[in-house]
């Protein structure tokens with residue numbers, strides 16, 4: 001896979017060829033302003049243009065691999081991470097990176113070799129960035145709903161003196177990418193992987209690949225409309241990996257050789273099935289028939305009549321992504337599945353218990369800066385009609401069906417319970433617990449949740465008055 005032209009001006013093609021390619025299923029695709037690109041893959045490297053200092057680094061012959069690269073909003077804002085020939089990790093930061101980031105980089109670099117080695121920096125447009133080292137992260141200017149996920153996965157005791165930062169409660173960040181507020185991608189081990197986008201072209205790309213088999217995602221933060229991206233699957237059976245990529249305004253380019261006939265996609269839920277502290281999202285279904293609904297395609301899962309399977313995700317057009325008892329994954333058509341009662345995916349009691357504890361803690365701590373990430377508690381609804389709402393990066397991430405499932409977990413689903421719960425989110429009450437800087441945006445979120453409770457209350461009959 002090659003992105004764009006080879007290097008021009010100083011010929012560094014020799015230096016790039018002399019580098020050791022990245023390992024299997026490892027990628028580093030960085031988009032900069034204009035036509036700037038850097039691409040590292042298991043097959044080698046390519047670039048359109050690079051900062052002078054990076055060119056010199058490459059020409060020095062001391063670099064073994066380029067592990068990570070990203071470009072900020074000007075020619076001097078960039079950050080590269082190298083594996084050197086002597087096995088150490090080194091970084092090259094441009095002089096134009098934002099001051100807060102520079103502070104973090106200097107602090108981590110001087111802390112210890114081990115911490116410096118784990119340092120990674122993702123730059124975006126408008127001087128936005130996320131930097132992390134082991135579990136510690138810092139960010140600026142990233143989409144609100146992406147920041148909310150970072151906070152959600154982080155220890156609640158953090159110091160906000162130097163912008164938004166925190167400590168992940170477990171693991172580290174594997175990959176993070178965003179474009180203004182239209183799209184973002186986040187992956188932290190098996191704890192959390194999520195893509196949110198309001199762009200059809202990115203949804204289509206996402207749904208044409210197997211997420212369980214995804215190796216890498218890149219979103220160009222600098223492209224005019226947010227439509228430049230790359231999704232790459234892991235290599236399977238020694239074949240070239242599937243990928244979908246696009247450099248706007250060009251057409252999408254893809255290789256999808258394991259899926260001759262991928263179902264076309266309209267609008268649907270974009271959250272990936274994910275584990276979040278033990279809350280695995282899925283629903284059970286039973287196969288009605290033996291075999292496959294279509295001529296044997298590698299992307300379709302073969303089932304036995306009566307076999308119980310986990311339905312991990314709705315893929316659009318009546319197709320589902322399913323896991324069988326042998327942990328094999330594949331697509332299954334709706335006509336083959338009996339959902340019985342569309343049983344919910346997370347145990348609502350566990351989800352509700354965790355939600356209640358988290359919310360209580362949040363109110364107790366006060367100075368609320370982030371709204372709870374509601375779809376981490378319940379993400380049950382896969383209705384096409386709810387998808388636009390649920391994937392809107394500015395909304396709550398859940399619909400009233402999800403809230404209904406969550407509230408069912410209280411064990412006492414009644415008008416009274418709903419009313420009590422709703423009152424917690426009264427926008428005026430909620431605003432009093434918020435940090436002044438975030439009060440207005442948080443008030444709007446509380447208002448939206450308050451309304452959602454109202455929807456459920458309208459559907460719930462009042463108890464019969466006592467005779």
Ligand SMILES: [Zn+2]
Nearest residue numbers: 381386399401
């Ligand atoms: Zn819904």
